Amino acid sequence: MFLSLPSFLHRQVHLNTATKDKESNIVQIVSRGNYFNNFLTVDVTDDVIDIRCHNEVGSQKIKHNLDYEESGRIVISKRGDASTIEGSGQLALIDQSASLIHFNFEEKLPLSTRSILGLGLIPESGEYKPTMTFVPVNGIDCEEVIPNVGEFGIDYDAQSANVKLVKGVSGFAGEFEENSRAAIWSMGPHFEGREISYSLWIKTEATDTPILVSYEGYWIKNTVMNLRLRNGRPELILSSTQRLRAWHPHPLRLNDGHWHHIVVTNPADDSFLSEMKMYVDGEEIKTDIDGKDERVTFPNGGIISLGGFGHGRSGTNNLELRHTRDNYENGDNLVGALDEVKIFARALSSQEVGLLYAEHSIMSAHPLS
Numbered sequence: 167m168f169l170s171l172p173s174f175l176h177r178q179v180h181l182n183t184a185t186k187d188k189e190s191n192i193v194q195i196v197s198r199g200n201y202f203n204n205f206l207t208v209d210v211t212d213d214v215i216d217i218r219c220h221n222e223v224g225s226q227k228i229k230h231n232l233d234y235e236e237s238g239r240i241v242i243s244k245r246g247d248a249s250t251i252e253g254s255g256q257l258a259l260i261d262q263s264a265s266l267i268h269f270n271f272e273e274k275l276p277l278s279t280r281s282i283l284g285l286g287l288i289p290e291s292g293e294y295k296p297t298m299t300f301v302p303v304n305g306i307d308c309e310e311v312i313p314n315v316g317e318f319g320i321d322y323d324a325q326s327a328n329v330k331l332v333k334g335v336s337g338f339a340g341e342f343e344e345n346s347r348a349a350i351w352s353m354g355p356h357f358e359g360r361e362i363s364y365s366l367w368i369k370t371e372a373t374d375t376p377i378l379v380s381y382e383g384y385w386i387k388n389t390v391m392n393l394r395l396r397n398g399r400p401e402l403i404l405s406s407t408q409r410l411r412a413w414h415p416h417p418l419r420l421n422d423g424h425w426h427h428i429v430v431t432n433p434a435d436d437s438f439l440s441e442m443k444m445y446v447d448g449e450e451i452k453t454d455i456d457g458k459d460e461r462v463t464f465p466n467g468g469i470i471s472l473g474g475f476g477h478g479r480s481g482t483n484n485l486e487l488r489h490t491r492d493n494y495e496n497g498d499n500l501v502g503a504l505d506e507v508k509i510f511a512r513a514l515s516s517q518e519v520g521l522l523y524a525e526h527s528i529m530s531a532h533p534l535s
C-alpha cells in the first residue's frame with residue numbers, strides 16, 4: 167500500500183510526536199533521545215499495539231541516569247468492530263493544523279518544575295540533569311519558563327528571565343526589556359521550504375531593530391527566519407542578503423505604543439521569497455524584497471527565541487559571534503510587549519489571519535485597514 171505521507175508531521179523536531187493520517191488510521195510515531203534520556207517500549211498482542219514513552223528523571227549522574235518515568239502512551243486497538251487510537255502525555259496525537267507553539271503569557275513557572283527533554287545537555291550549563299534549576303541564555307541565567315500551550319507542549323517552553331507579565335490583548339502579555347530572555351531549546355518546526363507561519367501581537371515604541379521571533383539553525387547557518395521591526399517597519403530576514411519587508415513607500419510604522427497584529431506566512435511549500443505574505447492588523451500589506459528572489463529554505467534543526475537571540479550557537483565559545491549573529495544583519499533586544507505568539511507548521515489563509523486579528527482587535531487603537 168502506498169502511504170500518502172504529506173498529511174504527517176515530517177519535520178525535524180526535538181520531541182516525541184504521534185500523528186495520525188486524516189483519511190486512514192495510519193499512525194506515525196517519532197521519538198528521540200540522547201544518552202538514553204528518552205525511549206519507547208512497544209508491546210504487541212493479537213489486536214492491540216501498546217506503545218509507552220519513558221523519560222529520564224531524578225538527579226545528576228554523568229549523562230546516564232537510568233531512572234525513568236512513563237511520560238506518554240498510545241494504544242492502538244482493533245479489538246471488536248471498531249479501531250480505536252488513544253494517545254496521552256508525550257504521545258498524545260498532535261493536531262497539526264493548530265498552533266504547535268503558542269505563548270499566551272498567562273503565567274511563568276520555575277524551570278525546576280519543567281523537565282525539558284535534553285536541556286541538561288547544553289554545554290555551558292556545566293551540569294547534566296533531567297530537570298534544570300537554571301540555564302544560561304546569552305549571558306543571563308534563566309530560572310523561569312513561559313509555558314508553551316501549543317500542540318508541541320512542554321518541550322517547547324521558553325526558558326526565560328526578566329520577562330514581566332503585564333496587561334495584554336488577552337489576559338497578560340510578556341513585557342521585554344534589554345536583558346530579557348525567552349529561548350526555546352527544542353528544535354523545529356521549520357523544515358526546508360515547507361509552509362510555516364508566525365502570528366503575534368506587538369506593542370512597542372522602539373526605534374531600533376528589535377527581534378520579535380528568531381529562528382536559526384543549530385548547525386546549518388545559511389538561512390534564518392527572523393521577524394523584526396526596523397523603526398516600526400516589519401521585515402522578515404531569510405538570510406544575510408535576503409529579506410521581505412513592508413513596501414518601502416508605505417508610511418507604515420508599528421512602533422506607536424499601541425498593540426498591532428503581525429502575521430508572516432510561507433503560503434506554499436517551496437515558495438519564492440517574493441511569494442511570502444505579510445499581514446498587519448488583519449490585512450495583507452504590500453511588500454518588496456531586498457536580495458535575490460529565490461525559493462525559501464529554512465534550516466532543519468533550528469531553534470526559536472522571542473524578543474532577541476536565544477540558545478543558538480551555544481556550541482561556540484566565541485561570545486561575540488554568539489551574541490551578535492552579525493551575519494544575520496544583527497538585531498536588537500526587544501523593549502516592548504508580546505502577546506499571543508503562535509507558530510503554525512502550515513500556511514495561514516487571509517481569512518484565518520482576519521479571524522486571528524478579530525479575536526483581539528478591540529485592543530488595537532489604530533487599525534491600519
Ligand SMILES: [Ca+2]
Nearest residue numbers: 270334336338
Ligand atoms: Ca495573553
